[in-house]
Amino acid sequence: MNKSSIIILLFLLIFSKNYSQFHKLPENIFSVKIKGSNQDYPVFNLSDKIFFSFDDLNTKKSSFYYKINHYDFEWKPSKILKSEYIDGYDDNLIESFDNSYNTLIDYTNYQISIPNKDLKLKISGNYSISIHSENGDFLFEKKFSVLNKMISTNIKIKKSSDLEKIDSHQNIDISVRCDNCNKFNGNSSDLKLVVVKNNNLNNFRVIEKPDYFLNNTLIYRDISFKGGNEFLNFDSSKINSTNVKVYKTELNDFYEIYLRTDIDRTDSFYQYNPDVNGSFVINKNFNNPEIENDYSLVKFSFKPDRIDKKNRVFIIGEFNDYKITNKYELKLNNNIYKGEFKFKQGFYNYKYLSLETDGRIKKYSGNFWETQNIYIALLYHKKLTEKYYKLISISETSSVNIKN
Numbered sequence: 001m002n003k004s005s006i007i008i009l010l011f012l013l014i015f016s017k018n019y020s021q022f023h024k025l026p027e028n029i030f031s032v033k034i035k036g037s038n039q040d041y042p043v044f045n046l047s048d049k050i051f052f053s054f055d056d057l058n059t060k061k062s063s064f065y066y067k068i069n070h071y072d073f074e075w076k077p078s079k080i081l082k083s084e085y086i087d088g089y090d091d092n093l094i095e096s097f098d099n100s101y102n103t104l105i106d107y108t109n110y111q112i113s114i115p116n117k118d119l120k121l122k123i124s125g126n127y128s129i130s131i132h133s134e135n136g137d138f139l140f141e142k143k144f145s146v147l148n149k150m151i152s153t154n155i156k157i158k159k160s161s162d163l164e165k166i167d168s169h170q171n172i173d174i175s176v177r178c179d180n181c182n183k184f185n186g187n188s189s190d191l192k193l194v195v196v197k198n199n200n201l202n203n204f205r206v207i208e209k210p211d212y213f214l215n216n217t218l219i220y221r222d223i224s225f226k227g228g229n230e231f232l233n234f235d236s237s238k239i240n241s242t243n244v245k246v247y248k249t250e251l252n253d254f255y256e257i258y259l260r261t262d263i264d265r266t267d268s269f270y271q272y273n274p275d276v277n278g279s280f281v282i283n284k285n286f287n288n289p290e291i292e293n294d295y296s297l298v299k300f301s302f303k304p305d306r307i308d309k310k311n312r313v314f315i316i317g318e319f320n321d322y323k324i325t326n327k328y329e330l331k332l333n334n335n336i337y338k339g340e341f342k343f344k345q346g347f348y349n350y351k352y353l354s355l356e357t358d359g360r361i362k363k364y365s366g367n368f369w370e371t372q373n374i375y376i377a378l379l380y381h382k383k384l385t386e387k388y389y390k391l392i393s394i395s396e397t398s399s400v401n402i403k404n
Contacts, residue, residue: 025323070085123148175219199278227370229351236345254295283344299340304337310357
């Protein structure tokens with residue numbers, strides 16, 4: 001292979017790695033949310049009502065269709081037919097929608113509830129509602145889980161016992177009670193434990209087998225996660241007022257909100273800062289919050305300790321499913337990264353990260369064992385004669401009571 005071929009190959013490898021980090025989000029879609037679960041993580045029983053909604057800021061009315069998709073424990077498509085997991089049919093037109101009321105930025109709020117006249121879910125496991133255009137093109141999706149609860153799970157969070165990680169990591173111990181553990185962990189079946197941090201389905205660990213059995217209990221020990229740091233936040237619920245994070249608001253064609261400049265927290269010390277673990281909460285101080293809350297243009301500014309002009313900087317949170325996307329990229333201006341993005345009135349968590357030229361992701365928040373995170377343990381089971389993984393247990397806890 002000659003020199004020019006090697007250079008081209010290296011370029012393609014770097015480009016493809018960078019490109020694989022990106023997710024395309026429609027520019028006109030905002031405030032995608034699944035509601036109805038009693039837990040922070042979107043998990044439901046088969047009998048529960050699931051509510052899904054999103055806003056379309058495109059002034060030209062569109063027709064949206066939705067599909068239901070089933071996945072395995074690590075969110076890969078299940079090898080089963082539609083008829084095996086839904087009763088009815090999907091690829092249905094979204095017929096329920098309302099136009100915004102008394103807002104400066106017009107939008108349409110679309111809603112889906114499941115079960116409905118067209119379909120209901122038949123089995124447990126991981127799902128998504130995917131939204132498609134009238135031409136059948138995929139636009140975006142929102143993931144959730146359905147539980148067939150059979151056994152109980154308990155989670156304990158502690159500091160890492162590794163001296164090199166003791167100040168930066170959190171370890172998870174999980175115990176699973178089962179009357180006959182062999183039926184879940186024998187040669188005739190497969191058991192998978194998945195631990196998710198802060199409801200971020202881009203940040204999970206799959207544990208293939210327990211460390212040991214003890215008194216009809218499966219024991220999983222020392223599942224390690226970086227502690228991270230508390231999320232940054234802003235509150236735009238009162239859209240025309242200032243607060244701790246908002247130093248100025250302006251009303252032009254619509255509201256513009258200016259946030260105070262954020263700094264790099266990578267090498268800082270831990271500071272307690274209450275958050276909602278990456279989530280967002282739409283302002284509820286209206287009779288119909290879904291259509292009466294306005295949108296504003298929120299202006300971010302961020303000053304890192306070190307600047308590499310080749311890197312690209314983004315904000316992430318549940319508002320964009322923690323995905324790196326051009327829609328939420330900041331641009332460098334006089335050694336400060338700046339960006340302005342539309343947000344519906346509410347309280348939002350966010351963090352900054354950069355995508356480096358070699359495809360690595362750098363977070364500007366540091367890692368601390370004290371950070372308050374939510375951890376969710378999901379247990380999946382599949383017999384060798386079955387086609388899909390059932391979700392048989394879920395447990396959720398916070399590191400607020402982490403053991404030293």
